[in-house]
Amino acid sequence: MTFPLARPTARRIPLYGWLTSEAISLLGTRVSMIAIPWLVLTTTGSPTRTGLVAFAEITPMVLLKAFGGPLVDRVGPRRMAIGADTLSLLAVGLIPLLHHTGTLSFPILLGLVAVAGALRGPGDAATTALIPALVERAEVPYERATGLASAIERGATMIGAAIAGGLVATIGAANAVAIDAASFGLCALLLVVTTRSLETRGSEPVAPRGSVDGVDEVEDVPASYAAQLRDGWNFLRRDAVLMSLCVMVALTNLLDLAWSAVLLPVWARDSGAGVGAIGLVFAVWGGASMLGSVVAAAYGTRLPRFATYLVAFLVTGLPRFVLFAIGVPLWAILAMCVVGGASSGFLNPVLGAVQFERIPREMVGRVTSLSSALCWSLMPFGGVLGGVLVSGIGLSPALLVVGFAYFATTMAPALIPSFRGMNRQQRAAAREPVAA
Template sequence: MSLRLTRPRMQRIPLYGWLTAEAISLLGTRISMIAIPWLVLTTTGSPTQTGLVAFAEIAPMVLFKACGGPLVDRVGPRRMAIGADTLSFLVVGLIPVLHHAGALGFPLLLGLVAIAGALRGPGDAATAALVPALVERAAVPYERATGLSSAIDRGATMVGAAIAGGLVATVGAANAVAIDAVSFGVCALLLLVTTRSLEPARVEATSEPDRHEMPTSYAAELRDGWNVLRRDSVLMSLAVMVAVTNLLDLAWSAVLLPVWARDSGAGIGAVGLVFSVWGGASMLGALVAAAYGTRLPRFATYLVAYLITGLPRFVLFAIGVPLWVILAMCVIGGASSGFLNPVLGAVTFERIPREMVGRVTALNSALCWSLMPFGGVLGGLLISGMGLSTAMLVVGFAYFATTMAPALIPSFRGMNRQLPATVEPTPSPRDPLQLVS
């Protein structure tokens, strides 16, 4: 009887360990997003060099995420995630060490940041590729895992900036980067200890090799992943849609929102307040989606959530409403946005063949991130050309058109649930989970 009571909890240890590692990793990322640019700005005084550092991290991350999928499938997502975190601990840790030694020139910093971005690409892809195995092992719906992950992401956004600002102010930017480095090491250790049961079983060699198991070239595996993505109209269309919304969201957060704070007199404190309220409401929405998402129709949830979280935000900023109205909108829009990642994540994982989850999720994620480096440029050009209010409306209606286009495409009804809401647990607690890698 005792074994029956404890077995479900034991099966969920990998999921809980993964979620804990996600929380630590995201907080570390939020710290580095503020600490590294501030370190560059205070040591060089150059906004241009500060921008170059951001580009040096994002560009390799997108490139290596796109190209690293077959490696994730070959090595296995668990081993790749642990390896990437371990190497990131060493690479990011060199930044504060070299800075305090007086040996951190700008070209060397660019190189280290680029290597860190290159490691983060396949590392993030491998972490995401663990989800199907975690869901199967824990016997929970996809919405539960993706919803909890999304809630952690939103919560990290809410508190991460405050923690980062406090760390930079009290211990300095370089030491804050050191804390980010330590977070990579902690994540690697957590995954190593809590996800042992996700190791693939050893397969005995057979007398006649299966033709499906014959080795293929890396390029062929990458091409196979791309073919799966592009031939699935729902996955491909969602990836393009998210890429465009990421572009527009970055234009808003990086340029339009700070300019609004300056021109309206609200001040930079209002920017932090908007992000905190939005992030907190979004975290609550994601928690509700994690608990009740399986009862909701995915396609309808997608449409309603984007209707609420999209265009109204930009219209209110454009017409110049008081700050309290903006914050009320952040509560409603943020809570609605919390339902999106659980839905989109569940749709994505259900439609990808298990043996190709690494390469397809990596390509999908890279495509979603591909336009983000240009968001700030877009926001600046729009404000320079047409003013803040018009720029807000242009971005808002572009957001509306992009997110509502699926309503006109019948194939998007395929977003609705493809698999049973729960996955049966593995037959025996002694049998390791089968992972194709």
């Protein structure tokens, strides 16, 4: 006797396991984002050292995102994700262990944080590279998988800070870091158990050896690591849609960080709203964004991608900066967060689906690593930009400058033909053979 629902459920176990692992990982990351800086600040009293810790983590993460892609393709995304989580358990776990034994010097802390960042680069790339196999196994649209992942990310942003604050306040920063370390182990275990049915072997790239009668011969030896990396970069830069999206997202990440790291805190101080208003803004925005992502996961396949992209960025971009600049009441700010946050929830499902449909399966690791690194590349300068603008022209003009720069960056695709390749219909038409 067969049960019709059993097989689809079994097919989706890897996807559900991966989503659960992502939820745990993102919550753990949010905990460490607050607990580690607080640990440094309370033990050293130095804001400069606190900033150095953040730099020590993000720099190797971006570099390994860029250069670790071929390793993900060679090892296989599943094994790489599990290995990175396991090693992260050890690296992050050493921080509270050494702290409690009194042997955690600042140079050692910098080294451990740098190792954790270096592992996060290829680890994040590997979990992303698993998506095509998960989608194929579960037989769901890309929008469904990327939409659910986006909803989980937004939800973690909403509640992760509250959880982190509560943990740090009740059990201390070092013990909160220990919980983050344990989350890596739990993620690795979940992936081991739930994704057994996925292909675990990496690709075996080979190097071309000339041609005979116009047909390439192939040596029975692996292509070099540099050649794989170069192939990934060549593919990315030649794909007008993907490269355009990378440049656009890099610029919006720069402007978003200027807002969140400098402009928003200065607004909270100068307006008298206080630090509680910052948390409220992030919580409302994150919650609305999570709901938007859930709706996108359910109905994203029915929406035209390019039009959805333009409308979502139009709503989530400029209005946010204008309302802060003109000094509207907090209730109006929060109402904007509901609308803008919900709109932002549609973006990642659309952009993720476009990305995975355009990248060949054997190149997913290296291309997504490079594209992710490009998208993150300007973020370290966001705080500097915000600080320079506020110091030079004041808060309200700075908000308007950043807001209109955001508008120009996100609306420029309306004038750039390559972006219209995001739509499924046009991509499908492009694949049709041309009659002689």
